[in-house]
Amino acid sequence: MKDNWQEQLQNLLNCDLKTLYPLARSLNRKLEFYVGPTNSGKTYNAMQDLKKANSGLYLAPLRLLALEGYEDLKESNIDASLVTGEEQILNEDASHICSTIEMIDFDLDIDIAVIDEVQMLEDNDRGWAWVNAIIGVPAKKVIMTGSVNALEAVKKIASYLSEDLQVIRHKRKTPLVVLDKFTSLDKLEDGTALIAFSRSDVLKLKQKLQKKYSVSVIYGNLSPEVRRDEARRFREKKSQILIATDAISMGLNLPIKTILFTTDTKFDGVSKRKISVNEIVQIAGRAGRFGLFEAGYLGATRRDVLSYISKEFESPIKTIKPPFKVKINNNQLEALSSHIETKSLTKILKFFAENMVFQGPFIASNISSMLEASKIIDTKINLSLEEKYLLAQAPITTKSTIILQAFDSYIATIIKKKVNHYKPSITLPKKAITQKDLLLVEDEVKKISLYLWLSYKFPELFPDNEKAYILRNYFNSFIEKSLKGVLIDEKRFEDKPKFKTERTKKQDRTSEKIRDRNQKSNKKRF
Incomplete structure (x- = not known):
């Protein structure tokens, strides 16, 4: 009896991800990767393909981007629905859906799916959602958009799936020029974006600069609606200067001529560190929007910061390497709870991360926010395991x-x-x-x-x-x-x-x- 139990547990702890999505496996999917830097038109082209499809799905990294995709489809007279974690605008006649990536419906058969910002599969807390979407989205054609550092990762996943992958390269439409000298805060041109890496630093800069300039600010703690309003003010030239964290690296099309870093360090939730070449390139790419400027400019407000930024900008982008992180699902949660005889969500999550083995380039992982929430939830009685798992997310x-x-x-x-x-x-x-x-x-x-x-x-x-x-x-x-x-x-x-x-x-x-x-x-x- 004990041997049988051990055998069942070992079978449970060995998982082949692609078998969890039978509808996707039945469609003989074609994969395409629109790869290129910021300002290369890759997402625009992907959305044009989506509009031509009889049915389609746009999977966004942010609620703000999902909303912009939804509005873009509506402006093109395409019936669409919007689905995010806190907002649903459903149209019974909709042929297309715009959704945040965590809200994907794996039972909805469509012609084309666009998975935006696929390099996010490296993210510690949310990367699992991109892994699941790439493997499981039930579309005949799957278009991924992202930066070149995700190319090898996408190739590895496509190889694991034994699905055809076509790589379509995009080049930046305007040149990006590194400035020779640092820029004083007293001599900022209209259309400049200053980059800081904390809410406090953004607001301190705003306090200092708004005596001379009209200023917009964008940082992560702001709601998408306020970010959008601040971006609109900058876009409509009601503000001369934008002060922002790396929250501008995704999801906002802004008329930025020059990006200036005010610092070369950031706190990443664990420690204070120098920013990486990948982060610099992603942020700097926002400068020099095509159709508005002939070039974009990259610089800094201090000599030492400019020296670091210039040197790092010229170094090779770091490729995303496996293994790619996978989150526990409902079925695994219930099965593990039964086998290790516990209703403690925290214990199950830890057991999953320490013991689960995946076929292919994947690794079991826990999300830090889920673990923090599970410790709170486990102190409550009369919650089912299903309710605990839901609340932890x-x-x-x-x-x-x-x-x-x-x-x-x-x-x-x-x-x-x-x-x-x-x-x-x-x-x-x-x-x-x-x-x-x-x-x-x-x-x-x-x-x-x-x-x-x-x-x-x-x-x-x-x-x-x-x-x-x-x-x-x-x-x-x-x-x-x-x-x-x-x-x-x-x-x-x-x-x-x-x-x-x-x-x-x-x-x-x-x-x-x-x-x-x-x-x-x-x-x-x-």
Whole structure:
């Protein structure tokens, strides 16, 4: 009996990924890779092919890109639907779907699928989604777009699948010129984008430069709607200068003439390090948009940064190498839970990463955000393993108190099967004054995104999606207005919050009760 159990476990721990997608295997798919640098027209050409198809699917790395693809198809009079984790616009007559890559439907047979930014398969937390899409998207023709560093990776996966691959190379449409001298912040030309690598540095630069220039900002913590509005202001020349993190490396078409790096180091979540040639090339490629400029320019605001950028820019791009990371799926989760006799999601995820073996150039991997969420979820009782797995994939950040408190409340809702109506955690003033003020509102928008994500998974328990959309627009509008104003250095205002969270409001109510009680006591005394 024990030998049989061991044999079953060993069979479970050996997986051939391509067998998990029988519909894709039945279609005799043709693979094409539109490879080239930024500003080479590869995604444009892929979208043109998609428009000609009787049915099609666009898989985007960002909600913002999925929305732009959806709007592009509609402008071409093609019926389309939009499907993201927190937003679904469904058209019964749609022949095409634009979706974030995690939301792919592996049971939908289509003519052409476009998988955008395929070099993302190297990403530690999201690379699994590109691996699954390349292997499993059920399309007769699969068009991948991406940079040259992903070429060998795509070839290896195609070889594993025994599917034909055609590589279609694209060349950059405008030259990219490295400047000889660093550029002073006092002498910036219109159409310049300054690159920093943290939200704090972006806002500090904005604070400094907006005395002389009109400025737009883009960084990762901003919602897609606000990023889009800031990009629109820059595109329409309502702002002269753009200050951004590497969030601009994907998903926004911007009229940038010159990219200037303000630093050559970034914190990558683990340590502070020098930026790589791949990162420099991806960001720098945004300069010199075809049709607007004859060339793009790359430089820096400091002599030492320019020296590093210039040298690194000339070095070879680093090729993405196997193994490629694979995330646990529902069936593997349930089977492993049964075999190792545990309902602890954390234990199952760790067992999967340590013991699972895949045929082909793949490796079992855990997503750091899922592991962090699983530790929270495993402390809750009366959740099924399926519910735990679903919740572990929710869009949360453990760095935000607002989101952690909301997540705890939402888990309780699912356990108790009690309806949860959306309630904001903060009350807005007229505008944000400090960076901390702004961060609270940004986190509130993320909390709304979490609620909307859950409203599609548990619509009966989280029914306020329309209210949440309205509030998201309201908070986004507040952020947009605040970014156009002056944010004062928060160190001068650390003890003076400009608006209140639910916790501070409760503290105020308690203080008022104590004050009232003391006043009544004093009246009795005298």
